Amino acid sequence: MTDAKAVVERHYSQADLGDKILEAVRAAGKDPNALVPADLTPFDQFHLRGDAATRELAGMAELRPDLAVLDVGSGIGGPARFLATEFGCRVTGLDLTEDFCRTATMLTARTGLADRVSFRQGDALAMPFADGDFDVVWTQHAAMNIADKARLYAESHRVLRPGGRLALNDVLAGPKVDGLHFPVPWASSAELSFLIPPDALRDLLTSAGFRQCAWRDCTDAVIAWFQEMRARRDSAAAEVPGRHLVVGPDFRTRLANLDRNIREERLRVVQAVFERTD
Numbered sequence: 001m002t003d004a005k006a007v008v009e010r011h012y013s014q015a016d017l018g019d020k021i022l023e024a025v026r027a028a029g030k031d032p033n034a035l036v037p038a039d040l041t042p043f044d045q046f047h048l049r050g051d052a053a054t055r056e057l058a059g060m061a062e063l064r065p066d067l068a069v070l071d072v073g074s075g076i077g078g079p080a081r082f083l084a085t086e087f088g089c090r091v092t093g094l095d096l097t098e099d100f101c102r103t104a105t106m107l108t109a110r111t112g113l114a115d116r117v118s119f120r121q122g123d124a125l126a127m128p129f130a131d132g133d134f135d136v137v138w139t140q141h142a143a144m145n146i147a148d149k150a151r152l153y154a155e156s157h158r159v160l161r162p163g164g165r166l167a168l169n170d171v172l173a174g175p176k177v178d179g180l181h182f183p184v185p186w187a188s189s190a191e192l193s194f195l196i197p198p199d200a201l202r203d204l205l206t207s208a209g210f211r212q213c214a215w216r217d218c219t220d221a222v223i224a225w226f227q228e229m230r231a232r233r234d235s236a237a238a239e240v241p242g243r244h245l246v247v248g249p250d251f252r253t254r255l256a257n258l259d260r261n262i263r264e265e266r267l268r269v270v271q272a273v274f275e276r277t278d
């Protein structure tokens with residue numbers, strides 16, 4: 001395994017994550033043997049604004065039943081299960097972190113979605129799929145861990161059929177460029193954080209053979225989401241047991257740094273849809 005991959009795996013790996021999630025599900029009063037995907041939403045959407053962001057991006061990408069979707073950097077599978085349940089898609093998740101793939105597969109079986117959603121361990125820079133296998137490549141909050149973005153988008157282009165769409169939800173570099181406050185949820189230090197500004201992303205995607213269909217800067221919505229979270233934190237009833245599980249025990253520090261980085265214009269958050277043109 002190359003250094004970059006080992007750093008990603010080290011950052012995210014948690015061998016007992018599945019057991020911890022099932023425990024948290026029980027603590028939330030749900031039956032882990034009769035789960036519906038919505039029971040997992042507090043734990044399994046590992047990106048800013050949770051399932052609201054997933055729903056919005058799916059609308060922008062005009063997802064519909066039976067589209068073959070590849071979720072790149074699928075984590076523990078929350079977005080993949082959401083797209084299958086809410087939009088009827090067939091979803092394959094690809095993730096570098098073995099513990100996450102195992103947990104994603106276990107949770108998917110427990111929600112009865114294994115016939116529509118599956119997971120493969122692998123690298124977004126060398127996707128284990130044939131040319132043109134997918135109608136949609138979907139990715140949320142994974143590109144921030146990937147330095148070689150030209151290769152990421154070349155691979156996304158290759159596995160899409162001509163006319164297929166790339167839907168992305170990512171944290172980008174903001175106008176204030178003198179670094180970030182660490183740790184943040186996707187990286188403990190600059191070693192694992194590779195952010196580019198919006199114009200550079202657009203240029204890369206155009207060079208990779210994509211045409212822009214939709215672009216939404218969600219930074220203000222994220223700022224409002226953080227404000228709401230701060231207000232709710234004052235009410236003990238709003239504390240969701242297990243919310244911290246995927247991010248780790250220092251999740252408050254990581255989220256507070258993320259909030260601060262965004263308010264200080266070090267970061268922007270974007271959702272966009274691009275179409276493969278050739």
Ligand SMILES: C[S@@+](CC[C@H](N)C(=O)[O-])C[C@H]1O[C@@H](n2cnc3c(N)ncnc32)[C@H](O)[C@@H]1O
Nearest residue numbers: 045046047073074075095096097123124142145
């Ligand atoms: C912040 S999590 C987001 C998970 C998921 N997309 C979600 O929104 O719930 C980032 C994920 O990207 C994965 N990842 C990072 N680099 C990757 C790579 N080169 N190939 C595949 N997955 C990668 C990590 O293992 C991790 O699961």
